Amino acid sequence: MIVDLKHIGEMCSVVRTPDKGWRIGAAVSVRQLGANGDLARDYPGLIEAAQLIGSLQVQSRATLGGNLCNGAPSADAVPLMMSIEARVEIAGTRGRRMVNIESLPVAPGKVALTPDELLVAVLLPPRPARSAARYLRFTPRREMDIAIAGSGVAVRLGAAGEIAHARITLASVAPVPLRATKAEARLIGERPTAALLAEAARIAAGEAKPISDTRASADYRRELVAVLTRRALDACVAEAGVGGSKP
């Protein structure tokens, strides 16, 4: 038997939470997400990342919940959601629970849901001031492709223009989306010079654990991580520096 979940109200709606964050139903399509102007102003990088999934036809059907529960290390919307520290709400026969997105993927094609559980919603925290989040991926084709590597970066700047907070999550270079914690640590408290961002990006590349397959060699993936992470950091720092609105 097949049950269609796309008619459950709370799974199909996008709402502002009282704390000025967002609750996005797990079955909201990328097409619908893109149509939400307020969400796009808060998290343009999330919309951009989600709009990298498949074609427009696929985006009429694709959801953040599906992108997460599919468990693909290449999932385009996941690294950014991890970097902005989104959480997910899971409903099951034993009630509901909230988990950090980071703890959801466990292996390619596997997530930490039990058979009696259902991912209901993704919860985004309120967007901090002087912050930005962007995801960059690399594919041979412009669209209709799978990330050879990707990097989802979130940055918050402090009062003195230093990097107060940073998260870097990598796609397609490990069995699950991978936090580059050493690279993050290198950034904290530092002024975001070009040299620093490039160095952090190289550290992230070192943290990647890619494989070679039909899409790319491990070495090439690692190189891409350095390039994409640096470019994403550059973009985030620039965006956060002008107050956090979309440049």
Place this chain on the structure above:
Amino acid sequence: MSDQAVIPLRVVGQRLPRVDAGERVTGRAIYPADLVRPGTLVGSIKRSPHGHAVIKSVDTTKALALKGVKAVVTGADFPEIVPGTIIPFGETGADLWVSALIVMARGKVLWVGQPVAAVAAVDEHVAAEALSLIEITYDVLPAVASIEAAMAKGACVLHPQHTTKGFEPGAAIPPNIGSRTLLERGDAELALTQSAATASIAVKVYTGHQGYIEPHACVAEADPQGNVTLWASSQGAHQTEIQTAGILGLPQSKLKVVPLELGGGFGGKITVHLEPVAARLAQISGRPVKMVMSRAEILAGGSGPPAAAQVSVEVGAEADGRLKAIAGRYVFDTGGIPGTPTTLLMQASAACYQTETLRLEGMDVVTSKPRTEAYRGPGGIQAAFAVEQAMDELAIKLGMDAVAFRQRNAAVTGSLMPAGTPFPSIGLTTILERVAAHASWRDPLPPGKHPRGRGLALGYWRGTSMTSAAQLTVAGDGRVMVTMGTVDISGTRTTMAQVAAEEMGLSIDDVHVATGDTKSSAYSDAAAGSRVGRTMAAAVVDACRDALGQLKGRAAERLQAPEVDVTYDRGVFRAGGNGGTAASITLGELMRQTLTDGAIIGRGVSTKLPFGVEVGAHVVDVEVDPETGQVTVLRYTAFQDVGRALNPTAVEGQMQGSVVQGLGWALTEAIDYDADGKVRNASLLDFRLPTALDVPPIDCVIIETPVPGVPYGLRGVGEMPIVPVAGAVANAVRRAIGVRVTNMPMTPERVLAALKNKAGNPA
């Protein structure tokens, strides 16, 4: 037919919409997968999981016993076809043995995906289950899934009984060579040593694919009296009939092939794949059988991809740029069955250039991969990827402009072709003049975020002849119907309606063109080799003139005038020919009065038409991201001499489609075989055809230098414009980042590797 040049044309040369476009934009066009016959079964194929193995046994008992299964076939259900069973095809004939092994393995499997058995069942779910119940035992042999593996010392020989031809006596012949061809004029080796400058390159091209969007499909039905009807999507109904009848051991009188719409072929739908299997399943089950390949089957052994290749070229010139030598070695991967010819592509790759000496050596190598098949100018793009890069590098070394270097050496009418005979009409110098003066070449490259470069490459294709047949009948109202022996491949119905309207002095709306089935049309070769427009036009012209001759006789009777005094112009026969005062009768009136005197049937057969040499030049601007290796194509301009454009819109469509196919293979498309011959990317996700976002607008410059002795001076159109693409892009990349990318597709990873290689080994 030289008179055609002076009479202004009314219909030929016009940008008319396709006459069959309405059914296409409304979804009403019927391809075989759309055809519904009562009681149709689903046919499905059991394919080899091995790259090379002996078939020890095939047990179909359990599959046959499954409820809903109506027929099961294996190699034993087809007569054995021995190598060298030549069937009519084009100028050379074709070996039916090759088609037979593509359709069904016999004795051993030669590639992953080769058919071993097939079933017909009531639906696809039952068919899938039946396939899983067929028990096959294999004796697995070593696979050689690349040119290197196949030619390696001690490699497993795939066809031990095959005799390699073309080597000098006593030469050491590497294993698995199909045959060798050598084309030599003068002493190229010596000329290279005497050259002021030389350039050389060795390239490796990975297996591509034609990428037609319509998967292979057919429907077969057999009646109780043994007549078989096959609805096919094929580049040649008559070729499908000949191959299918031969493979089944069926008289051609018992087989009718009905061509439905063709959802793209590009060379990959000339050889039969499913058709004989569907027919045999239909014969056994007594029910119609529909077979449709999945995309995964197409990419993993179910179809014949174009050849992988390794080409090395060295060229040398005097200090003034005059070419002294072209030396090339072309090793082409023929897949699991020998016989992919290299002669034409070798010649094509050097044809644009006059050279003092020439040495071209070609070989086809048998590998544990699907038998290669044609793809738009077969072998041309692979060879030109090497030759055009070598020429470009030579121009750089000589300090010459890329166009000027080509102008210095361009082949002209009467200059020697690679084979040593004089060139027939060729318009290359005109093309190069146009390029040199054109904005696409003269405009400065606008600056970008990353390094940019502009590349030029030339292309040549022969524009073959082969035969075409058309018949023309005239209806009781004077409207005409043309039945062609070819399918419609690139708007053929439309262009031939234009030709018939032109010749008959009618409007295109007064003409109906049909693609005949094999029992209502006469033998025509396949829609391949850039020939249909030319040779079918010649046949239609013939048929029109034949019909007009008959009509003039009738008009003379009606007008009571001697036939020699009857003239015909735009639908009106006149006696005496002295303008308005003479007696006249319209074609419509004539037919109304005389239809029942007997049918008018115009016969048109064209054969051995002069070649319609196709040449062109492509100019492309690219930007290369030096950190990721990604190549972005910014601007593309294609110049081509088509003799005369029957329909410029259709010509541009061929040019633009060719270029984008070429860009796909040049940059992203390759089938990835592992060492055992298994395909690692059998989907359109990882076999990356370009999308609309990956390519720029393709600007077309059509040049018209008519070929004498061909109606309207037509040249071939459809194949040449894929030939230069990869070379042009590679040359643009070289100009952008200073390195040559020698592996194709030039994936971002390979471009980056080439850059790093340069950084590590500064010149």
Place this chain on the structure above:
Amino acid sequence: MKTVVQCEVNGEPREALVDPRDTLLQLLRDRLGLTGTKEGCSNGNCGSCTVLMAGAPVCACLVLAGEAEGAHITTIEGVADGNDLHPVQAALIQHGGTQCGFCTPGIVLSAVALLAETPQPTSGQIRHAIAGNICRCTGYDKIVTAIAAAAAEMQAGARQ
């Protein structure tokens, strides 16, 4: 176990018996006889089976037949009003935007969806809108030209 699906296709109520494994593509082609929707890859990678569900383009091969319950679906057979073609269809004919024709139904539906939301698209927006539809014949150029011409035509209000 097969179930009955009821939906509205091209404005007409339809129902069919479907297997749970069946896709919307099989429902349309095999059960309802709407063969204008083509199957090119069965994986959402070519766009030949593009149809509209509630106005949004989807690959019918990626939608289960059961999901069509209650849905409003537009296929290529429902784009023209009889033989009165949609401007996109007319423009594809006029500008040579269809060759072999196999991708054309999907292209038409992607373009119809685009123009419903973006009446005056740039050529970049047009290319983006059809990026999920692979065409192997045309090189896309004439398709883009045709869609732009259709947009202009619709803007001019010629159809009103």
